[in-house]
Amino acid sequence: MTAAGGRAVVLDGKAAAAAVKADLAVRVAALRERGVVPGLGTVLVGDDPGSAAYVRGKHRDCAEVGIASIRVELPADATQAQVEEKVAELNADPACTGFIVQLPLPAGTDTNRVLELVDPDKDADGLHPTNLGRLVLRVREEVTSPLPCTPRGVIDLLQRYEVPLDGAEVVVVGRGTTVGRSIGLLLTRRDVNATVTLCHTGTRDLAAHLRRADVVVAAAGVPGIVRAEDVRPGAAVLDVGVSRVVGADGKAVLTGDVAPGVEDVAGWLSPNPGGVGPMTRALLLANVVEAAERAAG
Ligand SMILES: Nc1nc2c(c(=O)[nH]1)N[C@@H](CN(C=O)c1ccc(C(=O)N[C@@H](CCC(=O)O)C(=O)O)cc1)CN2
Numbered sequence: 001m002t003a004a005g006g007r008a009v010v011l012d013g014k015a016a017a018a019a020v021k022a023d024l025a026v027r028v029a030a031l032r033e034r035g036v037v038p039g040l041g042t043v044l045v046g047d048d049p050g051s052a053a054y055v056r057g058k059h060r061d062c063a064e065v066g067i068a069s070i071r072v073e074l075p076a077d078a079t080q081a082q083v084e085e086k087v088a089e090l091n092a093d094p095a096c097t098g099f100i101v102q103l104p105l106p107a108g109t110d111t112n113r114v115l116e117l118v119d120p121d122k123d124a125d126g127l128h129p130t131n132l133g134r135l136v137l138r139v140r141e142e143v144t145s146p147l148p149c150t151p152r153g154v155i156d157l158l159q160r161y162e163v164p165l166d167g168a169e170v171v172v173v174g175r176g177t178t179v180g181r182s183i184g185l186l187l188t189r190r191d192v193n194a195t196v197t198l199c200h201t202g203t204r205d206l207a208a209h210l211r212r213a214d215v216v217v218a219a220a221g222v223p224g225i226v227r228a229e230d231v232r233p234g235a236a237v238l239d240v241g242v243s244r245v246v247g248a249d250g251k252a253v254l255t256g257d258v259a260p261g262v263e264d265v266a267g268w269l270s271p272n273p274g275g276v277g278p279m280t281r282a283l284l285l286a287n288v289v290e291a292a293e294r295a296a297g
Contacts (some may be wrong), residue, residue: 006233008262008269011157011238017278020156021065024282027064031292038292039068040124040285041090041099046076046106050254055102060279067288068239070096076106083114091119097125097295098146098288103178110216121295124287125149127177135185144294146287153185153279154217154238155192161266163215163236166193173210173226173257174219175200179240183217206230218257228261236268239277 022042029039040062044055059069070093072086096125097117099122105111120130126146134145158165170187174180175198184196199209200220210216210230218226219240231237241257257271263269 008266010271013275013278017282020282025259041070041096168214171213179219224259234267239272
């Protein structure tokens with residue numbers, strides 16, 4: 001499907017996530033018939049309302065597909081040792097077949113140290129150094145270790161809507177851990193075959209990069225950083241950024257990285273909300289189910 005009438009085709013993440021979850025529900029039922037119950041654990045540290053809402057959403061999704069839920073919560077002033085202890089408990093818990101530590105962790109917590117302590121076989125986020133390393137090493141073959149959820153969601157959406165990726169110029173904006181740094185590894189695998197440029201705050205002329213992109217993945221967390229005048233007509237634009245801004249009515253609203261007007265230039269556009277976010281959640285469940293399937297043989 002391509003754009004018609006000058007407006008972008010919507011990359012509908014809610015519909016795509018529903019399809020992913022329907023498939024997973026069947027696979028979970030098959031696992032349960034074999035006596036295997038996949039279980040997702042979450043570690044939430046602190047009282048950030050956004051993080052708490054994401055974690056609640058993850059457990060709602062689990063209930064939808066038949067995955068068991070294990071919730072661990074710690075106060076914002078939890079020590080590094082307390083966070084590490086919870087990770088160790090989930091590593092040892094047979095009811096937990098995969099888990100995540102909700103990010104960001106409060107200031108003062110060593111995030112990398114925490115992520116390193118997650119058992120790579122239970123790493124539902126695909127962010128353990130071993131799994132990121134496997135992604136680097138296995139660029140030529142089917143990767144069987146968990147993949148980071150948002151990059152996986154971006155590629156799934158692009159492929160579902162048949163956005164051409166073979167030989168495409170992809171510009172990623174943002175070099176964060178959960179998206180920017182790893183997405184290039186997936187997009188440059190031989191079965192995808194895109195060419196990737198990773199732009200960030202040190203990039204000299206972002207607009208020049210954007211203007212030649214066939215696909216833009218905006219994951220900077222800077223509202224409106226991708227402007228209509230910088231998007232090549234017909235390009236696919238995926239809005240992954242999430243920023244909390246205060247609206248005209250004084251209320252906080254979530255906003256993405258893509259400025260209004262891009263929908264009139266782009267060929268495909270993932271809305272925000274309703275685009276990559278729901279896919280991030282659905283592919284987290286996929287990582288949990290696949291880990292349980294691998295463990296069950
Ligand atoms: N351990 C992790 N922490 C974080 C990740 C991650 O992948 N693993 N990503 C983000 C937050 N995140 C998942 O945790 C996430 C963000 C957004 C959505 C989502 O579905 N958003 C909706 C809108 C929700 C709203 O309106 O409040 C959408 O885009 O439609 C899901 C998951 C940082 N932390």
